[in-house]
Amino acid sequence: MKIYDSSMAPNPRRVRMFLAEKGIEVPYEPVDIGKADNRKPPFLAKNPLGGLPVLELDDGTCIAESVAICRYFEELQPEPPLFGTDAQDRARVEMWNRRMEFEIFQTIAQTFRMTHDFFKGRIPQVPEFGAVCRETAKKRLAWLDEELAGRAFIAGDRYSIADITALTGIDFGRITDIRIAPDQKNLTRWHEAVSARPSAKA
Amino acid sequence: MKIYDSSMAPNPRRVRMFLAEKGIEVPYEPVDIGKADNRKPPFLAKNPLGGLPVLELDDGTCIAESVAICRYFEELQPEPPLFGTDAQDRARVEMWNRRMEFEIFQTIAQTFRMTHDFFKGRIPQVPEFGAVCRETAKKRLAWLDEELAGRAFIAGDRYSIADITALTGIDFGRITDIRIAPDQKNLTRWHEAVSARPSAKA
Numbered sequence: 001m002k003i004y005d006s007s008m009a010p011n012p013r014r015v016r017m018f019l020a021e022k023g024i025e026v027p028y029e030p031v032d033i034g035k036a037d038n039r040k041p042p043f044l045a046k047n048p049l050g051g052l053p054v055l056e057l058d059d060g061t062c063i064a065e066s067v068a069i070c071r072y073f074e075e076l077q078p079e080p081p082l083f084g085t086d087a088q089d090r091a092r093v094e095m096w097n098r099r100m101e102f103e104i105f106q107t108i109a110q111t112f113r114m115t116h117d118f119f120k121g122r123i124p125q126v127p128e129f130g131a132v133c134r135e136t137a138k139k140r141l142a143w144l145d146e147e148l149a150g151r152a153f154i155a156g157d158r159y160s161i162a163d164i165t166a167l168t169g170i171d172f173g174r175i176t177d178i179r180i181a182p183d184q185k186n187l188t189r190w191h192e193a194v195s196a197r198p199s200a201k202a
Numbered sequence: 203m204k205i206y207d208s209s210m211a212p213n214p215r216r217v218r219m220f221l222a223e224k225g226i227e228v229p230y231e232p233v234d235i236g237k238a239d240n241r242k243p244p245f246l247a248k249n250p251l252g253g254l255p256v257l258e259l260d261d262g263t264c265i266a267e268s269v270a271i272c273r274y275f276e277e278l279q280p281e282p283p284l285f286g287t288d289a290q291d292r293a294r295v296e297m298w299n300r301r302m303e304f305e306i307f308q309t310i311a312q313t314f315r316m317t318h319d320f321f322k323g324r325i326p327q328v329p330e331f332g333a334v335c336r337e338t339a340k341k342r343l344a345w346l347d348e349e350l351a352g353r354a355f356i357a358g359d360r361y362s363i364a365d366i367t368a369l370t371g372i373d374f375g376r377i378t379d380i381r382i383a384p385d386q387k388n389l390t391r392w393h394e395a396v397s398a399r400p401s402a403k404a
Contacts, residue, residue, distance in 0.1 A: 075289035087277035
């Protein structure tokens with residue numbers, strides 16, 4: 001198997017971090033998104049939507065969508081559990097991972113898509129909507145700071161895929177100057193802790 | 203346990219359909235989103251983001267996010283499997299459910315949010331972005347029609363949560379006049395088949 005990867009985009013980092021936490025090694029094949037190679041026919045046969053990363057299995061089956069890839073490896077190697085430990089815990093992790101995706105990762109990624117020069121001429125940009133997303137992202141970081149007052153990690157006392165989603169989203173915010181505010185002490189403490197893990201360098 | 207519900211919004215319908223397919227009965231408590239009751243303190247203690255549905259367990263634990271709720275019931279009662287049957291199948295279902303969420307459900311929901319009078323004064327509306335979402339939704343329906351040429355259901359030969367996500371998204375498109383085109387024969391055939399299941403009335 002191998003994973004089609006990009007060092008520029010936040011979604012591939014989610015999978016690299018997940019595999020680093022699991023201690024699983026999979027060969028990566030870089031795809032040049034700067035040249036839009038992910039939007040051209042050879043790659044579109046693997047993922048018609050053009051997104052990265054994509055996991056290609058030995059039989060040629062391609063699995064796209066970061067969380068689908070992560071869940072596949074969670075099943076192959078359950079330890080350490082990054083999707084929760086029982087029915088209720090798995091539901092909580094799913095809830096928090098989705099909140100991090102929709103409220104943090106996507107609002108930040110959408111700010112980038114709507115306002116950054118990288119996407120100029122690639123997609124229809126609506127800067128006014130980018131400004132709305134920027135404000136939403138800032139509000140959500142303030143909310144997340146409050147949520148983290150009572151616990152070590154996003155979904156509870158255990159590191160999970162929700163931390164990976166939040167970290168990759170928040171770190172991607174730097175490029176559009178969306179950052180954790182200095183007075184967001186809980187979020188700062190969490191960010192330092194998860195950034196210190198070896199997986200953060202993946 | 204009970205589920206905080208709304209008959210107006212598409213996400214609660216996803217959970218109702220899922221439970222109908224499972225044959226699981228859970229009491230529903232309606233929340234009036236027309237009066238924004240989901241954005242007021244009594245409900246915000248259950249879900250600080252205000253979204254519906256929310257599953258409240260007997261110990262008071264609240265699980266938000268439709269797919270987190272569905273996954274919880276999948277664990278409690280695995281049959282019939284709606285998230286796939288083994289590691290690779292579950293990855294495929296996850297991939298397709300996410301594609302349906304991001305490419306179909308969300309583009310249609312965002313068109314509604316950005317352009318419909320319901321959200322006037324409730325959120326910052328950017329009609330220009332709504333128009334972009336509308337065009338994207340139409341392209342994605344055309345793509346999905348092609349994808350369905352070779353199989354009965356969204357994720358393969360078996361009905362899954364991906365069909366529920368696609369149906370609730372597509373049906374919600376009527377309110378903004380986003381519809382399956384008459385020449386989209388595969389999508390039309392699929393829509394008729396899944397709409398004929400008793401769960402579609404949930």
